Amino acid sequence: MRRLSKILLGLLLGLILIYLVGFGIIFSIQDRYIFQRQILDSGYTFSHPAEELNIPSSEAITLNALLFKSPDTTKGLILYFHGNRHSLERWGRYAADLKHLGYDILMVDYRGYGKSSGIPSETGLYKDAEAVYGWAKKNYPDVPLIYYGRSLGTGVATHLATKYLPQKLVLETPFDELKNVVPIYFRFLLHILPLRHSFLNNDRISKITCPILILHGNQDHIVPLSSALGLKPLLKPTDVFVIVPGGRHNNLLRLEEGKRAVTAFLN
Numbered sequence: 001m002r003r004l005s006k007i008l009l010g011l012l013l014g015l016i017l018i019y020l021v022g023f024g025i026i027f028s029i030q031d032r033y034i035f036q037r038q039i040l041d042s043g044y045t046f047s048h049p050a051e052e053l054n055i056p057s058s059e060a061i062t063l064n065a066l067l068f069k070s071p072d073t074t075k076g077l078i079l080y081f082h083g084n085r086h087s088l089e090r091w092g093r094y095a096a097d098l099k100h101l102g103y104d105i106l107m108v109d110y111r112g113y114g115k116s117s118g119i120p121s122e123t124g125l126y127k128d129a130e131a132v133y134g135w136a137k138k139n140y141p142d143v144p145l146i147y148y149g150r151s152l153g154t155g156v157a158t159h160l161a162t163k164y165l166p167q168k169l170v171l172e173t174p175f176d177e178l179k180n181v182v183p184i185y186f187r188f189l190l191h192i193l194p195l196r197h198s199f200l201n202n203d204r205i206s207k208i209t210c211p212i213l214i215l216h217g218n219q220d221h222i223v224p225l226s227s228a229l230g231l232k233p234l235l236k237p238t239d240v241f242v243i244v245p246g247g248r249h250n251n252l253l254r255l256e257e258g259k260r261a262v263t264a265f266l267n
Helices: 002-034 088-097 122-139 152-163 187-191 225-229 256-266
Strands: 051-056 062-068 077-081 104-108 145-150 168-172 212-217 240-244
Touching: 051 122, 062 088, 062 122, 077 088, 077 122, 077 152, 088 104, 104 122, 122 145, 122 152, 145 152, 152 168, 168 256, 212 225, 212 256, 240 256
Parallel strands: 077 104, 077 145, 145 168, 168 212, 212 240
Antiparallel strands: 051 062, 062 104
């Protein structure tokens, strides 16, 4: 009996050790999956037709940004917060989807992305957004500000909107909270191995009083439509929720219904 008790105790301690090791590994490496950043050399030259800027953020961090100017008199400034992958080298080309709207567009690489210094984190990205807002108010003091969040950037945009209200808020391929983007067959692991970052859009949407447009595709295999639909009951009656038929994660403004929705909302 005593021998059996020792065996069972050894098994229990072994399972606890395995859990702690697994927890430590997954907890420490999850950032590389959440923040799939591309790092660019400081001398890298963008091919995009934009003015390159450097914006100071908190903790002596400098953010690299691209400013796309409207060929006509601008109607305002769009602060564009991109998704979790790559850098402005990729994201800069999406400015072309918005240039017909008559706004200047400021796209920024979060800390640790592209040529921006630092290491990304949820709190850090929020500080970066506030720094970008400060730059916008200084350099565009008398024009409307539009926040445009894309995928992970929707969490950044909603945070900023609760602190500094924009004229309008566009959320493309948003989620209710980050854990619901995890594939459903891995989601049970979150009960024992929680995410370090949450990006709680569902905690903020109902607090934002400006007009909101949510745009999502019915064939998005990265951010499930079900996660975005979790935000719909939190919207105001005047807000707009558009499901784009055939829309995937990266093509909504290339489809007529998505382009029409954004154009109508921002005109």
